Amino acid sequence: MNAERIRIGLLGCGTVGGGLVRLVTQNRDRIARRSGVDLEIARILVRNPTRRRVEIDHAKITTRPGEVLDAGCDVVVEVIGGVDTAGHLVRRAIASGASVVTANKALLAAWGSELAARAAERGVRLEFEASVCGAVPVVRALRESLASDTIHRLSGVLNGTSNFILTLMEEEAMSFDEALARAQALGFAEADPSLDVDGHDAMQKLMILASLAFDAEPGRVIVEGIRDVGRNDVSRATDRGEVVRHVATAEITGGVLTLTAAPTTLPRSHPLASVRLENNAVVVEAAAAGTLFFAGKGAGALPTASAVLADVVQIARKIARDRAAPKAS
Numbered sequence: 001m002n003a004e005r006i007r008i009g010l011l012g013c014g015t016v017g018g019g020l021v022r023l024v025t026q027n028r029d030r031i032a033r034r035s036g037v038d039l040e041i042a043r044i045l046v047r048n049p050t051r052r053r054v055e056i057d058h059a060k061i062t063t064r065p066g067e068v069l070d071a072g073c074d075v076v077v078e079v080i081g082g083v084d085t086a087g088h089l090v091r092r093a094i095a096s097g098a099s100v101v102t103a104n105k106a107l108l109a110a111w112g113s114e115l116a117a118r119a120a121e122r123g124v125r126l127e128f129e130a131s132v133c134g135a136v137p138v139v140r141a142l143r144e145s146l147a148s149d150t151i152h153r154l155s156g157v158l159n160g161t162s163n164f165i166l167t168l169m170e171e172e173a174m175s176f177d178e179a180l181a182r183a184q185a186l187g188f189a190e191a192d193p194s195l196d197v198d199g200h201d202a203m204q205k206l207m208i209l210a211s212l213a214f215d216a217e218p219g220r221v222i223v224e225g226i227r228d229v230g231r232n233d234v235s236r237a238t239d240r241g242e243v244v245r246h247v248a249t250a251e252i253t254g255g256v257l258t259l260t261a262a263p264t265t266l267p268r269s270h271p272l273a274s275v276r277l278e279n280n281a282v283v284v285e286a287a288a289a290g291t292l293f294f295a296g297k298g299a300g301a302l303p304t305a306s307a308v309l310a311d312v313v314q315i316a317r318k319i320a321r322d323r324a325a326p327k328a329s
């Protein structure tokens, strides 16, 4: 059977976009065999067209958004980050009838409900697995597997950069600045790393998870980053048999959905205490399913791109099924 050709427009070709191109190039044949879809990255929007990019056909590169959005792509992948430009391009993509996959937590935290409503109205999909916890499929678990359950509480290590810094401060007695520089060099940190170390990135991700897990708007939001955690705090915790982690928690307290993201001292026996380096984890406490633990790489090119690709394949399979279905007359 011939695989159905699905055309992808890529907005952004930095860490995650570059990772996606690599994964599609490496796995295109296997995806076609397993899933019946032939993924073609048709156009790629970049900021700097002169940057050398291995594995990319330079004829596909453009600096004009219209050349991606008006190219008749089936799926548009947004990995440029930020809120305003990304939001504008995603709205245009949806209006054009393309499904959208985004890894952009800031965009979703700001405009997620509006974009979801637009996508539903236009009859296209908006998927965002990569926006929270990189490769860890927690968005799908909350949206699908746990959709009919009642979630009591959700807590997690949601920022890979903060966790990487805390781990190196603890295990290698590294300074905050040195550890942050290493996280930046490895491509874990945001372009503006204060989003990571001041707790905002974790809170954006928590807002996305909470919107999937609870039928309530947040009534109270408390954000604190790891900037004021010193090596002394970390070593004192170690001496007591504890660890410092940046923990994000969503729960209903006193009838109000409360979201907190803050440095927290945990006993070593706590499930989140064992989460090291750029890994993320989420503990979900559900009425019927009980307590579930999700963990894996939360940042980095390939882990994040793998979550983007999973969404693209899921949408592509649906498009292929729809094309194959006999049209109602």
Ligand code: HSE
Residues within 6 Å of the ligand: 131, 133, 134, 158, 159, 160, 161, 162, 188, 189, 190, 196, 201, 298, 299, 300
């Ligand atoms: N800067 C983010 C982090 C990247 O460190 O978790 C993944 O969202």
